[in-house]
Amino acid sequence: MWRALWTVSALELRARLRDGTAIVIALIVPVTLATLFGLALGGDDPPLKATVGFVDLDGGEFPASVRREVMAAKELKGSVTLRDLPSREQAGRELESGAIGSAIVFPAGFSASVGAGKGGDVAVLKTPESPLAGVVASAIVDRISAVVDARTLAVRAVLRAGVPGDQVKELVERNGAAGPAIGLADDPLAGGKIDLSVYYGSGMAALFAFFVVGASFRGLLTERKLGTLDRIRAAPVAAWVPVAGKAAVGFALAVAGALLNWGASVLIFGSTWGDPAAVTVVLVAHVLAAAAITMLVTSRVRTDAQADGVIMVVSFVAAFFGGSLVPVYNLPGPLQTVALLTPNGWTSKALTELAGSGAGLAAVALPVGVLCAIALTAGGLAVLGFRKGLLL
Template sequence: MLTVSALELRTRLRDGTAIVIAILVPVTLATLFGLALGGDDPPLRATIGVVDLDGGEFPASVRREVTADKELKGSVTLRDLPGEAEARRALDADEIGAAVVFPAGFSRGVGEGEGGDVTVLTSPRSPLAGVVASAVVDRISAVVDARTLAVRAALLAGVPGDRVKELVERNGAAGPALTLTGDPLAGGKVDLAVYYGSGMAALFAFFVVGASFRSLLTERRLGTLDRMRAGPLASWVPVAGKALVGFALAMVGVCATWLSGTLIFGSSWGDPLAVLAVLTAHVLAAAAITMLVTVRVRTDAQADGVIMVVSFVMAFLGGSLVPLHNLPGVLQSVALLTPNGWTATALAELAAPGTGVTAVAGPIAALLAIALVTGGLAVAGLRKGMLL
């Protein structure tokens, strides 16, 4: 297998296709797109549902502060919902981008020093709404913790129960007042240089791995594949050897595009370990899909055409050429059928500060599932004699 891989790599490097397709073209296009269209680009509007089962001062304070915040005016709209079930249905239907649920008795529990939990519901299809809702809940948690600690400290100090509330509020731990510090939208912004850089990396990963699988058809047409099979080789060796080279070159390509974007624009794609995991899963999915295409066509020319069509369709629908939040709602759902869509979703999640691998475990799992299903179909095609 290593001998086959070495031969494939020498061939790709000798004719220049590896360097051009894997590095030069995606890096150049990503740079041009970044220079022309780079900059922060948050989704312009988001709707956050508010489920107030409490009816107390805390939910009312949250509403006042969110509607009065200068950074949120014109971008965030609050929508009242009767219950958590209705909020989940509205979230699934893309009627809202996130929801904050205040449980019954929340304000009373905070006032008595018992604390309380607020639930936030988010959707990967509306990162801005999720960032704002999470910022609000984080601030609520800080205020609730301060109020709870103050009440408990007063009670332990022997303050009569009927005077605790007055004492706590007089000393600055009233609780209901809520201030959103900083720019709540900062975590929801995604630099378009990152969008298009990752988009070009995702697009050309298909071409890079596709070139290796396409060469199997060329080998079959020239008769060299039959000669390899006539030797003491297992039937999977030619496929595995070329797949190894395609995967390695595609990883070099996506990492080179990632590095160039970071160096040229100073933009971060997110936690490095998480980004690497997402890109690796994407390349695996791209390799499986292009292998499936290869076993379904008969000539290398057909493979070139079909791989090109599949790559560009997935790039458009998956947010590699047009940011996902600019697509109509229907196409945003269709995007999740493509590896590009899950990759774009994952990198949008990583734009929020403090996110890591756990935040993108879902998209990574989806990419690996795509790779497993399409790779299994491709292997089944190979075993039926398409190439072997």
């Protein structure tokens, strides 16, 4: 049985290489388009505009100084906007609606607590839908925490030395622990920048995965029309062998094409897609989902021409709404929700997270899980369709 599977796969690969479809659709066209888009629209500036909510329930000098420092930071100009909000609850609502990407919340009494050597905690509210805003807010609060810790230790040391309470503030400030000089010397966007070449490289890989695996499944319909499939089924092989053989070739070519797009993006533009192991898992999961969907289409149509048309429509709809042609952050709010109904949307979400935050495999467990669930669901329905139609 495995020998028959290997024979079908070898014949399919030989045919695809001979007529050039494998090289053109899997390798040349997606890399060329990704390169052209990257040259025309790519760049080093962050394509995401981050809006960070600023909730000052303290009203003291510390939050006001932090706000001034952030607004004056050259690293954030043109990319980050601060929006003053009256309460943590309002920040939560703004975050949920997508009006802001993250929020910094100073609690009431924060300045007094720090001044008394008791320290204080600044809250960060963020959402995975806006990784850049989360990176910025976390970087700011990390700097605040360092300043607070230094001042708290200084105040405690002065108090233990027996300095009268009314002289503590003056002594601490005179010895350089006044704060909050948060000076954003390091770029908080480092690791948060996402070159548009990454979007279009991954987008073309996601789009053409449908075409690559679709060409193999379309071959089943062509062979049925030519009578080749009947001759294969007349041999002592299982009915699933032709489907599995062609699926294996389509899957392998699609994965190779996706990896080549990744490599080309890195070599040509010097961009990074993030953790290599995590990127590989995401791309493989996407190809699995694309293969299952195209297999489902093939199981439901009657001719190869119908398969071509339906696969093209499905591919471009998923690509547009899923961020393969237009970055998801450029779509209106409702369409950004629609993006999560497509495998492309989850793939874009995962790769954005990896490229923007430098996270690892754990950060994309949900998108990978959803892609695998799509593959299992569509693949199961496709098997039922094949059993009722093509293979009977």
